[in-house]
Amino acid sequence: MMEKINKPNEDWERELTAEQYEVMRRKGTEAPFTGEYVSEKRSGMYKCAACGAELFASTTKFDSGTGWPSFTDPVNREHVVLTEDVSHGMHRTEVSCAACGSHLGHVFNDGPKVMPDGRPASGARYCINSVCLKLEPESES
Numbered sequence: 001m002m003e004k005i006n007k008p009n010e011d012w013e014r015e016l017t018a019e020q021y022e023v024m025r026r027k028g029t030e031a032p033f034t035g036e037y038v039s040e041k042r043s044g045m046y047k048c049a050a051c052g053a054e055l056f057a058s059t060t061k062f063d064s065g066t067g068w069p070s071f072t073d074p075v076n077r078e079h080v081v082l083t084e085d086v087s088h089g090m091h092r093t094e095v096s097c098a099a100c101g102s103h104l105g106h107v108f109n110d111g112p113k114v115m116p117d118g119r120p121a122s123g124a125r126y127c128i129n130s131v132c133l134k135l136e137p138e139s140e141s
Contacts (some may be wrong), residue, residue: 024102032067034132
């Protein structure tokens with residue numbers, strides 16, 4: 001089980017950029033095709049930009065064409081929390097960081113069943129805002 005991080009919103013507002021705060025703490029969304037990691041191809045671990053929790057391995061990232069980084073699975077199912085979201089007249093499943101509670105994006109069931117390299121995939125599409133992520137690239141040694 002992940003250790004929970006509880007901070008007042010005033011602390012988050014000081015620690016995060018204005019865009020990170022809007023998306024991660026107020027459940028906003030960055031504009032499509034504008035995020036740092038939409039076209040990212042480097043190998044590594046995508047971590048929560050707010051608390052550093054490991055969220056997604058680059059091996060599960062795929063180009064969904066939606067304008068946001070997309071992944072087939074979290075690195076560990078216990079690192080994310082899925083909750084029903086009926087805001088904005090839609091029915092979706094919200095994805096949040098299990099450690100700090102930050103909003104990350106949404107998960108849909110229209111992802112690939114097979115990755116481009118032939119590996120089987122879950123069929124899920126974790127559609128995550130770039131601003132919520134920090135890529136820790138694999139070392140080049």
